[in-house]
Amino acid sequence: MLIRRLRFPKTLFTCSIASDVRIQHYDVIVVGGGHAGTEAVAAASRVGAKTVLITQKIQTIGVLSCNPSLGGVGKGHLVKEIDALDGVMGRAGDWAGIHFSILNRSKGPAVWGPRAQLDRQRYKDFVQVPFSLYYKKLLSTPRVTILEGSVQDLLITLADPEKPGKHKVYGIRLAHGGEIHSRSVVLTTGTFLSGALFMGQNTSPGGRMGDPPSCAGLSNTLKEVLGLRIGRLRTGTPPRIIKNTIDFSLTDIRLPDSSPTPFSFINTSTHCKPEEQLPCYLTYTTPGVEKVVKDSSHLNSHIQQDTKGPRYCPSIESKVLRFPGRQHQVWLEPEGLTSDLMYPQGLSMTMSPEKQLCLIREIPGLQRAKIHTPGYGVQYDFVCPTQLFPWLEVKITQGLFLAGQINGTTGYEEAAAQGLWAGINAGRTSLSMPPLSLSRTQSYIGVLIDDLVGRGVTEPYRMFTSRAEFRTSLRPDNADLRLTLRGFEEVGCVSEQRYNETLRVQAGLNEALSALQSISLSAARWRDKLGDVNITLYRPHCDKQRREMERMQVEESLSLPQDIDYLTLPVSLSQEVREILDAMRPSTLGAATRLPGITPAAIVHLFNYVHRNK
Numbered sequence: 249m250l251i252r253r254l255r256f257p258k259t260l261f262t263c264s265i266a267s268d269v270r271i272q273h274y275d276v277i278v279v280g281g282g283h284a285g286t287e288a289v290a291a292a293s294r295v296g297a298k299t300v301l302i303t304q305k306i307q308t309i310g311v312l313s314c315n316p317s318l319g320g321v322g323k324g325h326l327v328k329e330i331d332a333l334d335g336v337m338g339r340a341g342d343w344a345g346i347h348f349s350i351l352n353r354s355k356g357p358a359v360w361g362p363r364a365q366l367d368r369q370r371y372k373d374f375v376q377v378p379f380s381l382y383y384k385k386l387l388s389t390p391r392v393t394i395l396e397g398s399v400q401d402l403l404i405t406l407a408d409p410e411k412p413g414k415h416k417v418y419g420i421r422l423a424h425g426g427e428i429h430s431r432s433v434v435l436t437t438g439t440f441l442s443g444a445l446f447m448g449q450n451t452s453p454g455g456r457m458g459d460p461p462s463c464a465g466l467s468n469t470l471k472e473v474l475g476l477r478i479g480r481l482r483t484g485t486p487p488r489i490i491k492n493t494i495d496f497s498l499t500d501i502r503l504p505d506s507s508p509t510p511f512s513f514i515n516t517s518t519h520c521k522p523e524e525q526l527p528c529y530l531t532y533t534t535p536g537v538e539k540v541v542k543d544s545s546h547l548n549s550h551i552q553q554d555t556k557g558p559r560y561c562p563s564i565e566s567k568v569l570r571f572p573g574r575q576h577q578v579w580l581e582p583e584g585l586t587s588d589l590m591y592p593q594g595l596s597m598t599m600s601p602e603k604q605l606c607l608i609r610e611i612p613g614l615q616r617a618k619i620h621t622p623g624y625g626v627q628y629d630f631v632c633p634t635q636l637f638p639w640l641e642v643k644i645t646q647g648l649f650l651a652g653q654i655n656g657t658t659g660y661e662e663a664a665a666q667g668l669w670a671g672i673n674a675g676r677t678s679l680s681m682p683p684l685s686l687s688r689t690q691s692y693i694g695v696l697i698d699d700l701v702g703r704g705v706t707e708p709y710r711m712f713t714s715r716a717e718f719r720t721s722l723r724p725d726n727a728d729l730r731l732t733l734r735g736f737e738e739v740g741c742v743s744e745q746r747y748n749e750t751l752r753v754q755a756g757l758n759e760a761l762s763a764l765q766s767i768s769l770s771a772a773r774w775r776d777k778l779g780d781v782n783i784t785l786y787r788p789h790c791d792k793q794r795r796e797m798e799r800m801q802v803e804e805s806l807s808l809p810q811d812i813d814y815l816t817l818p819v820s821l822s823q824e825v826r827e828i829l830d831a832m833r834p835s836t837l838g839a840a841t842r843l844p845g846i847t848p849a850a851i852v853h854l855f856n857y858v859h860r861n862k
């Protein structure tokens with residue numbers, strides 16, 4: 249027998265241990281069971297591909313490596329869109345959430361941020377032990393297999409023996425022996441590629457505390473064999489604090505919304521009842537914190553490196569050194585309904601455990617606190633994402649898709665969004681269907697991918713509403729209307745049940761809209777009647793935005809051939825513009841317009857060239 253079945257009684261997956269696997273064949277292989285990997289495997293199987301997930305440890309599938317929370321402004325939009333395309337994350341959030349709130353509620357609905365604190369164990373359980381009927385049906389199909397093992401290398405050959413330069417992937421080699429062959433491979437190795445962990449002056453190889461890094465063969469193949477440009481980034485996590493050592497009376501309490509709003513469009517309520525939800529607490533740093541950081545910075549290897557860290561989720565060391573004299577917020581967040589631990593959001597740190605204890609004890613409410621697990625930092629390789637097509641396939645390696653932190657992003661939601669789209673496209677291409685892109689006029693997932701492949705990253709990328717030029721149209725509440733119908737009719741990743749539900753919602757909205765349109769009132773009277781419901785009042789703005797979106801869609805539909813030699817192209821372009829186009833190789837005219845340094849005149853010349861040569 250080639251595969252030894254694992255006893256894993258609660259899961260519905262087909263689980264196997266990879267040590268004695270020889271050659272097997274699948275349509276899609278997904279490497280890594282983090283947030284990108286789990287969405288990728290589920291999405292590839294939804295479009296009909298026979299898919300295998302290979303991950304180092306089955307027990308870490310669905311682990312929240314850092315903060316026990318989901319969503320927020322921009323990130324919440326991504327969760328709603330993942331759900332609209334029938335992904336896993338929204339439903340897992342509704343099952344595991346223990347404190348739901350809508351951020352930014354005083355502003356317009358386009359920038360509301362659905363967010364929840366999560367129970368870590370429940371989140372992991374949901375992803376590992378799916379219970380909802382639809383999900384159960386999906387993952388108990390023979391289309392999904394999960395193998396525990398480490399992928400040592402990619403199996404690569406030339407895409408065309410006559411033309412060196414372009415490769416194609418045909419599978420993976422396992423560290424413990426054996427090969428698995430497939431038409432597509434999705435790499436979602438997160439912080440594990442050449443991963444190194446930092447605490448004080450100690451450094452050790454690792455992808456996350458307790459987990460080894462990815463095998464070196466994988467990084468080498470990406471760099472040396474495929475010639476991909478690789479960069480290095482870093483991030484960190486705070487210490488976890490023992491709850492009953494905190495004096496909450498010295499902090500400000502923040503209650504959840506009294507009526508929790510589910511992430512998923514197909515859920516009408518959350519698993520946690522309103523009265524069971526837990527509060528969060530707010531406290532602040534003091535001058536004593538700054539002193540500990542400054543006094544110990546020479547003993548902290550992580551912060552002495554040049555590697556870029558997450559600008560919008562910086563370590564306490566970076567905040568103190570960049571903004572001396574300022575007070576910084578520290579949110580104390582529950583790690584679970586029955587957990588004994590609290591997560592101090594805002595206190596990511598990499599100093600030695602002794603210094604970490606000194607630091608937290610300078611904070612009101614934490615003067616007697618005890619640390620359960622110290623914080624640490626991680627540095628890892630990422631692949632510069634401008635080397636990908638908008639469907640997340642590596643341009644020079646047919647069949648190889650990348651998603652998640654490996655593309656230079658940070659955050660569970662960003663990883664899951666890419667995993668979903670890469671999984672869909674890996675599944676489609678393995679079944680000989682054309683790959684699909686998502687426009688930035690249509691979704692935040694489209695904005696995320698377009699930013700990554702079009703502009704690249706110089707620091708860990710996270711989503712904000714300000715990144716979307718059409719944000720009044722891309723609201724969390726209408727993600728189903730924007731994506732579910734296309735997801736069913738064109739992409740093939742949405743269940744019929746969800747599709748029918750969205751058709752029902754759409755019909756109801758259309759009916760209400762026609763009823764409103766038959767009434768003619770002044771703007772002031774409408775405001776009196778409707779209060780917050782702005783749908784008719786915003787009509788002229790929405791119409792204008794729709795025209796701009798249509799113009800962008802036309803530009804995006806004009807593909808730029810990938811083999812254009814921009815340096816010698818016989819059109820009037822400056823040397824600087826030629827070099828930018830040559831380096832970035834935009835996939836469409838729309839993507840070229842968004843490149844820094846590309847002039848409107850250059851776009852006109854390119855447009856004419858593409859039309860002449862169609």
Ligand code: FAD
Pocket residue numbers: 279280281282283284285302303304305308309312313314315397398399400436437438439440441455456457459461462463466483484485558561596624625626651652653654657658659660663664
């Ligand atoms: P991961 O969740 O990292 O999953 C990668 C998976 O791939 C793992 O299951 C691993 O076992 C598997 N794997 C790797 N290599 C192989 C291989 N060769 N063979 C088989 N399996 C393999 N995000 C924030 O937004 N803010 C933060 O402040 C923040 N801090 C962080 C601090 C730390 C210390 C860490 C580790 C992560 C932090 N994150 C933070 C990042 C967040 O965890 C990630 O953005 C998110 O988990 C990325 O998801 P992913 O699916 O890309 O990768």
